[in-house]
Amino acid sequence: MATCVNLVKLSVGTEDVAGLAAWQANRRAQTDDGLPRHVTRMWPKREAEILNGGSIYWVIKGVILCRQLILRLDERLGEDGIRRCAIVCKPGLIRVAATPKRAFQGWRYMAPEDAPVDLPDGRQEEEALPPELTKALADIGVR
Template sequence: MLHLTKVAVGCSDADLLRARLTGRAEGGETYITTRYRPTRHAELIGGSLYWIIKHQLVARSRILRFEEDERGHCLIRLEAALVSVRVRPKRAHQGWRYLTGADAPTDLGGDTDDLATLPTGLVRELASLYLI
């Protein structure tokens, strides 16, 4: 499975990103706009867009499809749900970068994940110290 990474510009934490995506959600979907469609867009459908905040991968949104808006820009349609992932360091970049399934961080949550019970800020701090 192929994924994308993208910087959540202007978002200081995952809660702010969640609020931004929820604000434009409709019918269980949300979107982001970008100037150019990724070259490998067909491989990305069903994958996820992993969000970078403060030089860390912190969450993901599942990619549903790609569309074009009236200006010719690319709309990336995403599931409205933002899934927290095990925080992983990732340098910021412009545009997007591809991420293979083997390199993608795992989701937080589930019965076997003790980290899901910790506050987001604490998880982020532990990850920044490379303790998790």
């Protein structure tokens, strides 16, 4: 049986978790069956591990702030004929303890033991701090 692995991905152009949620509500960011998805050029080699309970952890303004369970990987062909991977996720963003993450291109694998913990249910709906303050607090270890 495959172990689990997560992905970590920059949410480029997103200001906060609400902005990511708003983008995912846009029809262009959804599959034909209405699920949120992110299209990327590279197909994960560790597909079985990702689909064994993995999540995508979203980096917003240099900080991992939320995650989504990955449901499946769909093939998409671009207008240029190039095969791409649509990472299809369960709707809804789960807020996690703010964790600094340096910029990188594409996505990266992340072991479950390295993943930030989910915020407790009572904190999932808290109003977010400004991104700069969230990053400064995360940099000094305050979550």
